[in-house]
Amino acid sequence: xxxxxxxxxxxxxMVIFIVVPLILVGYYAITVTDFYxxxxxxxxxxxxxxxxxxxxxxxxxxxxxxxLRLALQSTLLCFAIGYPVAYIMTRxxxxxxxxxxxxxxxxxxxxxxxRTYAWLTIxxxxxxxxxxxxxxxxxxxxVIDILYTDAAVLLGMVYNFLPFMxxxxxxxxxxxxPRLIEAAQDLGAGGFNTFLRVVFPLxxxxxxxxxxxxxxxGAATFVISNxxxxxxxxLLGNVVESSFIQQGDWHFGSAVAxxxxxxxxxxxxxxxxxDKGENxxxxxxx
Amino acid sequence: xxRFVDLVNVSMTYGKQLVLxxxxxxxxxxxxxxxxxxxxxxxTTTLRIIGGFEAPSTGDVLxxxxxxxxxxxxxxxxxTVFQRYALFPHLDVAGNIAFGLKIKGxxxxxxxxxxxxxxxxxxLQGFEKRHVxxxxxxxxxxxxxxxxxxxxxxxxxxxxxxxxxxxxxRKEMQVELKNMQRELGITFVFVTHDQDEALTMSDTIAVMxxxxxxQIGKPEDIYNEPKNAFVARFIGExxxxxxxxxSDYRVDFAWGSFDCVDKGxxxxxxxxxxxxxxxxxxxxxxxxxxxxxxxxxxxxxxHYEMRVQTYDFIWKIHSTIQSRVGxxxxxxxxxxxxxxxxxxxxxxxxxxxxxDINHPYARxxxxxxxxxxxxxx
Numbered sequence: 082x083x084x085x086x087x088x089x090x091x092x093x094x095m096v097i098f099i100v101v102p103l104i105l106v107g108y109y110a111i112t113v114t115d116f117y118x119x120x121x122x123x124x125x126x127x128x129x130x131x132x133x134x135x136x137x138x139x140x141x142x143x144x145x146x147x148x149l150r151l152a153l154q155s156t157l158l159c160f161a162i163g164y165p166v167a168y169i170m171t172r173x174x175x176x177x178x179x180x181x182x183x184x185x186x187x188x189x190x191x192x193x194x195x196r197t198y199a200w201l202t203i204x205x206x207x208x209x210x211x212x213x214x215x216x217x218x219x220x221x222x223x224v225i226d227i228l229y230t231d232a233a234v235l236l237g238m239v240y241n242f243l244p245f246m247x248x249x250x251x252x253x254x255x256x257x258x259p260r261l262i263e264a265a266q267d268l269g270a271g272g273f274n275t276f277l278r279v280v281f282p283l284x285x286x287x288x289x290x291x292x293x294x295x296x297x298x299g300a301a302t303f304v305i306s307n308x309x310x311x312x313x314x315x316l317l318g319n320v321v322e323s324s325f326i327q328q329g330d331w332h333f334g335s336a337v338a339x340x341x342x343x344x345x346x347x348x349x350x351x352x353x354x355x356d357k358g359e360n361x362x363x364x365x366x367x
Numbered sequence: 368x369x370r371f372v373d374l375v376n377v378s379m380t381y382g383k384q385l386v387l388x389x390x391x392x393x394x395x396x397x398x399x400x401x402x403x404x405x406x407x408x409x410x411t412t413t414l415r416i417i418g419g420f421e422a423p424s425t426g427d428v429l430x431x432x433x434x435x436x437x438x439x440x441x442x443x444x445x446x447t448v449f450q451r452y453a454l455f456p457h458l459d460v461a462g463n464i465a466f467g468l469k470i471k472g473x474x475x476x477x478x479x480x481x482x483x484x485x486x487x488x489x490x491l492q493g494f495e496k497r498h499v500x501x502x503x504x505x506x507x508x509x510x511x512x513x514x515x516x517x518x519x520x521x522x523x524x525x526x527x528x529x530x531x532x533x534x535x536x537r538k539e540m541q542v543e544l545k546n547m548q549r550e551l552g553i554t555f556v557f558v559t560h561d562q563d564e565a566l567t568m569s570d571t572i573a574v575m576x577x578x579x580x581x582q583i584g585k586p587e588d589i590y591n592e593p594k595n596a597f598v599a600r601f602i603g604e605x606x607x608x609x610x611x612x613x614s615d616y617r618v619d620f621a622w623g624s625f626d627c628v629d630k631g632x633x634x635x636x637x638x639x640x641x642x643x644x645x646x647x648x649x650x651x652x653x654x655x656x657x658x659x660x661x662x663x664x665x666x667x668x669x670h671y672e673m674r675v676q677t678y679d680f681i682w683k684i685h686s687t688i689q690s691r692v693g694x695x696x697x698x699x700x701x702x703x704x705x706x707x708x709x710x711x712x713x714x715x716x717x718x719x720x721x722x723d724i725n726h727p728y729a730r731x732x733x734x735x736x737x738x739x740x741x742x743x744x
Contacts, residue, residue, distance in 0.1 A: 260453040263420055266440040267447045268467035268518060275441075278466070282457045 109335035126336030141320065141337075148317040149344075151231060152299035155238035156246075159295045160288065162239070163246035167287075168280075170247075171254045182251075185244050197237055197308050204228040204236075204309070229311035237305040245294035253287025254280070289352050297345055317341055370432075371396040371554050372417060372522065377426030379412055379578075386412050387423070388578040394571075399548050399555045401565040404575035405601070410558045411450075413575075414524050417556065418447050430522075445522035446515035451531055452507045454499040460486070460510055461495035467518040485513035488547065505536045512544075516551070523548075525557045529564065541567045562602045566590065574598050576713075592706060597713035599641040599706070606647070606682050609714075610640040610707065618707055621680060623656035625700070629707040639708040644685040645670070646704035655697025657682075661690045 113123045130141045170181050188196060203209045206223040214224040227233045257280065265275040303318030310316070317337060324334030372394040379387035387409045394400045402410035415421040417428060419440035427434050435443055446467070454463050464485050465478045473481070486492050489509035494502075499510060508528060515523055525544075529537045545568045548555045559565055565572050566586045573583040574597075582594040593599035596607050610620030615630035620640045632638060652658045659677035666672075671689050675682040675696060682698060690696055 258453065260449050260451075261455060263440070264447070264449055264453040264455070265466070266420075267418065267449075268514065269441050269470045270466075271439075271441050274470050278470075279455060279457075 106335045106338055109331050110339045111336075113332050126333045127340070129333060130336060130340065144315070144320055145317055145340075147231070147315070148300055151235055151238065151316065152296050155235055155242060155299045156292055156296045158235070158239045159243050159246040160292065163243055163291065164250055164288070167247045167250035167254055170251050185247060189244060193241065194304065194308075196241065197305055200233070200237055200240065200309060201228070204233055228309065231310070233309040234306050234315070237309045238299050238302065241305065242295040242299060245298075246291040249290040249294065250284060250287040253284045257283050285355065289355055293349065293352055296348060300344065301341060369395045371398075371430070372556070373427075373429035373432070374413070374417070375427045375429065377413070377416060377423045377428065379409070379416065379421065380424045386578050387416075390426070390578075390580055392573060392580060392583070394554060394556060397552050397554055399545065399557065399568060399570045401557045401559060401569040401572045402575055403559060403562060403565040403572050403601070405560055408575040409578040410560075410575050411526055414447075414526055414556060414558050417522075418445065418524050419443050444520060445524060446518050446520040447524040447526065448511050448515050448528045450526045450528070452511040452528075454507055454510055454514070456500055458499070459495065460491070460497050460499055460502070463499055463510055464514045464517050466514060471518075481517055485517045488516065489513045490543075504531050505540070508532060508540065512547075516547075516553075520553065522554045522556065525555060527558055527560070529559070529561075537564070538567075544568060566602070572602075574601060576601075593641055593708065595708050595711040595713050596639045596641065597711070599639075599708070600713070604644050604683055604685075606640075606642045606644065606680070608640050608680055610638050612636045612638050612707065616702075618705065621657050622678060625656070625705060626702040627705045627707055628703050629705075632707070632709075637710055639710060639714050641706040641708060642700055642704065644672070644683040646700060647682060647684045647686075648699045648701075649673075649675075649684065649686055649688065649690060650697040650699050652695045652697040655699045657698040659696060659698065661692050661694045661696060664690060664692055 110126055111122055111124065112120050113125050114120045131139070133140060166181075166185075201208075204225075205211070205228060206226060208228075210225060211223045215221060218224060227236075261279055261283070262275055265279045270278060300316075301318050303316060303322045306315040306319055307322075317340075321334045321337050321341070324330045324337065370393045372392075374390055374392040377387055377390045377392075378385070390409075390413065392413075402413055404410050412421060416423050419435070419438060419442075422436065428436055430444070455466065458466070461482045464482045468478045468481055482495060483492075486494055489512055491506060491509050491513070494506070494510075499507060502510065508531075511528070528544075529540050532540060541564055544555075544557075557565075557568065569586055571583065572586055572589050574581045574589060576597055582589055582598045584592075589598065590602055593602060593605075599605045599607055608620055610618050612618050612629070612632040612635065613624065614634055615632075616627055618625055618627045618629070618638065618640065657677060659675040659682065661673055662676045662681070663674040664671055666689075667685075670685040670687050673682075673684045673686060673690060675684055675698065677698075684698070
């Protein structure tokens with residue numbers, strides 16, 4: 082009973098700051114307020130999201146597609162870069178490992194905005210990269226011009242979310258019993274087979290949580306696309322932000338937020354399906 | 368040539384610590400060899416060097432006369448049963464057993480047949496689809512053995528495979544493993560710290576301590592003729608005390624002088640005497656050179672385990688005849704059961720001090736009662 086009493090503050094906190102806002106978002110999503118201030122239930126917000134066209138282009142659907150594509154691309158890139166890094170981190174001697182983890186985490190102590198702004202000055206037409214390249218190649222026009230494109234947003238996402246991919250994979254690799262690797266070698270598996278048949282399957286739980294932690298914020302981000310993608314309707318996060326803040330259309334913003342939540346839930350369900358097969362073994366191993 | 372595995376002058380150092388100290392050891396084909404010793408004696412390291420998981424600092428490992436030092440573990444024609452099994456938690460029983468075969472590229476039908484065959488060998492028919500972590504310790508152990516044997520190795524290394532099992536199961540597995548080894552005609556190298564296990568299963572035992580092999584031989588020989596006090600103490604129970612070799616076939620200990628069957632020591636050379644508890648015969652005090660008083664009697668089923676207190680030593684004695692606590696008895700030992708050993712680093716120091724003669728209790732119990740005037744000083 083006493084233990085339950087300790088939970089009350091948290092429950093109250095949850096109700097005020099999570100449950101109530103969720104209900105409000107849901108309420109706003111399925112209502113519209115007309116010109117005279119009357120509020121009525123309506124699916125118009127959702128209809129608008131799927132049908133509104135600008136110059137023959139269903140604008141919000143294409144924003145959603147782009148959001149998903151960028152989130153997916155950044156997740157894949159983070160995985161492709163992060164897995165080898167995590168793997169190397171478990172192989173090195175301990176002293177080197179702490180240095181690696183430190184280098185990995187140090188940028189995260191800096192403010193997210195500052196970190197992302199830094200990329201602005203690096204990628205600008207007159208920025209660091211172009212300056213160096215122009216000198217080296219003896220040209221007076223910018224060599225690369227990716228700022229305010231998908232590529233720049235992708236870069237910002239990978240840069241910001243990479244640690245969230247590396248750390249869970251690193252943890253799952255680190256937890257692995259080294260004797261399992263020896264057992265695989267003993268049974269005739271060389272380096273490649275050992276990795277393919279033992280190391281990678283056992284690290285899947287880490288990979289799954291890494292993917293979750295990169296894909297979700299990737300699909301919802303608006304700061305990165307605001308800064309590096311220019312101030313356009315770039316990603317779903319930007320749509321929500323501008324509906325609430327610039328247009329004051331809370332109903333439409335809420336509807337988009339609800340759609341994003343559904344998307345996240347769906348992706349989590351899919352991922353948990355992958356995770357389950359492995360988790361059985363892992364939880365029992367601990 | 369019957370020699371299968373040869374360790375030649377193998378040493379191992381971790382940093383400054385010498386883990387293996389110039390080990391020479393050969394293992395015959397079809398032999399069940401046990402490396403026996405306390406933890407940290409280097410037995411597991413020896414096994415890992417044969418398996419290829421560690422490279423020795425010096426020395427060579429030969430298999431069938433050719434060095435295998437340059438071969439990584441996955442190229443060596445041997446398999447290992449790991450301590451605590453190291454089964455793959457993401458695979459079921461069949462997946463674990465088939466692991467080695469699949470890597471070798473065996474076809475599905477062959478794999479299936481072999482898995483069934485192996486499960487029959489270890490008495491786990493029908494367990495193919497079970498998850499390995501849902502099995503009991505004994506079952507996991509059997510899967511680990513099946514997984515190793517599925518590759519038909521010529522040499523099987525076993526690293527304390529029975530350590531995690533309860534006593535009953537351990538005894539069963541000891542017999543099963545021994546039978547398996549005989550039937551399959553495979554060379555087993557078995558690591559354990561359990562002397563009982565070593566005596567039960569082995570053709571040959573190598574007793575190790577502090578990175579050295581102290582004695583190697585048949586279980587009977589190791590038990591009956593321990594080379595030094597460490598081996599005597601580690602294998603079975605024993606009474607170990609100081610003695611002096613008067614001349615060939617004559618040794619003094621426990622305030623008496625005895626015939627024995629050992630020779631080749633210098634005259635008056637200090638030696639260690641080992642006498643097994645079951646080799647001491649209890650007689651009337653007048654008929655024996657060693658006299659003492661029974662200080663405890665414990666019934667052990669087959670025999671009584673007794674402690675007999677003499678002037679400066681507490682004897683452990685196993686006898687089927689019960690004595691009373693407080694009874695004065697004589698102790699007689701047949702000459703061939705007195706084991707004389709050279710002094711070594713493992714010679715007794717603590718036993719000698721078992722009784723402080725100035726302690727009033729000791730004087731009353733042993734000195735005052737039992738000894739002739741001439742010895743009492």
